[in-house]
């Protein structure tokens with residue numbers, strides 16, 4: 001708006017403008033409050049407590065282990081020993097100890113990656129685990145090489 005406006009606003013339209021601005025301010029405030037409330041909401045089975053998110057640092061990691069048949073075989077053997085109890089033999093999340101787990105073990109075959117879809121993010125999640133869930137980090141149980149091989153194996157489980 002310029003000060004040299006040849007058609008000054010009438011009082012009524014100015015009032016309308018002001019109430020409109022107040023309405024917008026009120027809406028902004030209330031939507032902000034609603035966002036805080038949803039963030040504070042406790043976890044439920046269908047709605048993981050952390051929400052979808054990715055890990056920026058992890059996303060920049062590149063997989064140094066080529067997805068060769070040997071690496072995939074190594075990853076498969078490790079997966080069968082360390083992961084099937086929760087993620088199930090085919091990775092769909094139906095392992096023997098998965099029942100009643102909250103949040104449930106992720107389906108590793110559905111192409112949905114709650115913690116990021118890059119190799120680096122999947123690697124970091126397996127290495128460090130997912131806080132406050134049954135998914136513990138495997139950093140002390142596997143070498144980096146082995147962890148990357150598990151990532152290579154998981155990639156072969158995708159159904160999409």
Ligand code: HEC
Pocket residue numbers: 048078079082083084085086087101103104105106107108112113114115116122125126130131133134135136138150
């Ligand atoms: C004790 C049960 C348990 C075991 C054992 C386990 N997981 Fe998990 N895993 C989970 C749970 C529960 C989640 C979901 C965590 C969440 O929602 O944040 C999960 C999530 C994941 C994810 C994240 C998927 C996504 O959508 O981003 C990956 C990858 C994963 N697990 C891989 C593995 C691998 C590989 C192993 C074996 C080395 C393993 N898990 C062993 C319970 C387990």
